[in-house]
Amino acid sequence: MALLQLPSEVLLHMLDGVGASFFYKDIRRLHVSKRWYSLAWLIMAREVxxxxxxxxxxxxxxxxxxxxxxxxxxxxxxxxxxxxxxxxxxxxxxxxxxxxxxxxxxxxxxxxxxxxxxxxxxxxxxxxxxxxxxxxxxxxxxxxxxxxxxxxxxxxxxxxxxxxxxxxxxxxxxxxxxxxxxxxxxxxxxxxxxxxxxxxxxxxxxxxxxxxxxxxxxxxxxxxxxxxxxxxxxxxxxxxxxxxxxxxxxxxxxxxxxxxxxxxVRVIGYGVLLQEIYAYDAITKRRTRLEPDAEWDAEGQVVADEG
Known part of the structure; x- marks a missing residue:
């Protein structure tokens, strides 16, 4: 079955998985067909x-x-x-x-x-x-x-x-x-x-x-x-x-x-003298060392167990 022949609820679910950012990156991705546009527009309308x-x-x-x-x-x-x-x-x-x-x-x-x-x-x-x-x-x-x-x-x-x-x-x-x-x-x-x-x-x-x-x-x-x-x-x-x-x-x-x-549940902060960045895990009570440009939810390297 061709993609555009799928039931609307199935196609809408697929587009929801793709997310609004996919269309914001290139607005031309909306213009596949009138039916595609009507469904993709709903995804964009959910997230601005x-x-x-x-x-x-x-x-x-x-x-x-x-x-x-x-x-x-x-x-x-x-x-x-x-x-x-x-x-x-x-x-x-x-x-x-x-x-x-x-x-x-x-x-x-x-x-x-x-x-x-x-x-x-x-x-x-x-x-x-x-x-x-x-x-x-x-x-x-x-x-x-x-x-x-x-x-x-x-x-x-x-x-x-x-x-x-x-x-x-x-x-x-x-x-x-x-x-x-x-x-x-x-x-x-x-x-x-x-x-x-x-x-x-x-x-x-x-x-x-x-x-x-x-x-x-x-x-x-x-x-x-x-x-x-x-x-x-x-x-x-x-x-x-x-x-x-x-x-x-x-x-x-x-x-x-x-x-x-x-x-x-974590708190990201500095160590002594601001030399390193640590994340304190309030669930495990462990502290991990993070790289300066790491994502906030990065795993890091465990350096202490405070439990």
């Missing part, structure tokens, strides 16, 4: 990939957003300025940064009307200095997410006093912590981070959690290309960070006891 060039276009096109709204389950945001380098680092008052925060604020409203939305990924480039924590926090709060990947190793602007600012959405650690009851996967790296990220939830939420994969990355890429450094402590950027890292490791270990099906 947006940057600061395509995001405003989508916000301006209400018709397109209206078509994908009921299907959309995953949003991937890549926040970077094309053509800019770290040395071109803009300030929070630059027009491009103000526009970026405005676009994020505008995205909140339509996402609240996407009933299938469960997954959110936000990745910001080093050169984008001044993203509003309030804008990002509002995005995290649009719905009970089951999957969150947030990689923002950049200096953020609290934007105190601006319209819409409040402590809940400005403190991202607290905002992410509030999502723990619904999350199944969480991977997180922030320039500003503290132990409120994994602090125990209120007494009425102390039952088993659905979380299966948790990765907290406490390493930071270098702004200058030389040397390594810790993230900053939300509570006090001048305080030593080592106690925060230890606290987060202890909290991750305590969290394991509340998980029904923990597959990976």
């Amino acid at each position: 990939h947006l940057n600061l060039r395509t995001l405003p276009r989508l916000l301006e096109n209400e018709e397109v957003f209206g078509r994908i709204r009921t299907h959309l389950s995953s949003v991937n945001l890549y926040l970077h300025f094309l053509g800019k380098t770290v040395r071109d680092d803009p300030s929070p008052d630059d027009k491009c940064v103000v526009e970026a925060n405005s676009f994020l604020d505008q995205l909140v409203v339509p996402l609240r009307h996407c009933p299938q939305l469960k997954s959110l990924s936000i990745i910001a480039a080093l050169g984008l200095f001044g993203l509003s924590t309030g804008s990002i926090g509002s995005l995290l709060s649009v719905c009970p997410l089951t999957s969150l990947h947030i990689d923002i190793p950049i200096r953020l602007a609290l934007w105190r006093g601006r319209p819409g600012y409040n402590d809940h959405t400005a403190h991202l650690c607290r905002c992410i912590n509030a999502l723990l009851p619904s999350l199944r996967r969480l991977s997180c790296r922030l320039h500003l981070i503290c132990d409120q990220l994994l602090e125990p939830l209120p007494d009425d939420a102390n039952g088993p959690l659905k979380l299966e994969e948790l990765i907290i990355n406490l390493t930071q890429p270098s702004f200058t290309g030389q040397g390594r450094h810790h993230p900053r402590n939300c509570g006090s950027i001048l305080a030593p960070f080592e106690p925060v890292q230890k606290a987060i490791e202890n909290q991750a270990e305590a969290l394991v006891a509340r998980l029904n099906n923990p597959r990976m």
Whole structure:
């Protein structure tokens, strides 16, 4: 039987396995036939990939957003300025940064009307200095997410006093912590981070959690290309960070006891003098050494057994 002669439900299942990224890499892959297009479009509608060039276009096109709204389950945001380098680092008052925060604020409203939305990924480039924590926090709060990947190793602007600012959405650690009851996967790296990220939830939420994969990355890429450094402590950027890292490791270990099906619970951080990168496995209580450019979930080399 020819591929296009398969029943629609079978073909849709196959295309779902291929994933939306297959079509985003080359939009011409949609145009095989009218039937193929109608099914492949549904796959693309479930997962959107947006940057600061395509995001405003989508916000301006209400018709397109209206078509994908009921299907959309995953949003991937890549926040970077094309053509800019770290040395071109803009300030929070630059027009491009103000526009970026405005676009994020505008995205909140339509996402609240996407009933299938469960997954959110936000990745910001080093050169984008001044993203509003309030804008990002509002995005995290649009719905009970089951999957969150947030990689923002950049200096953020609290934007105190601006319209819409409040402590809940400005403190991202607290905002992410509030999502723990619904999350199944969480991977997180922030320039500003503290132990409120994994602090125990209120007494009425102390039952088993659905979380299966948790990765907290406490390493930071270098702004200058030389040397390594810790993230900053939300509570006090001048305080030593080592106690925060230890606290987060202890909290991750305590969290394991509340998980029904923990597959990976790890905290990635530096060793002594920032010379090496280690991943602490809160399930096995083992520490592994990772290569500097390793994936966050890489196996690494076991160097200690703390159990």
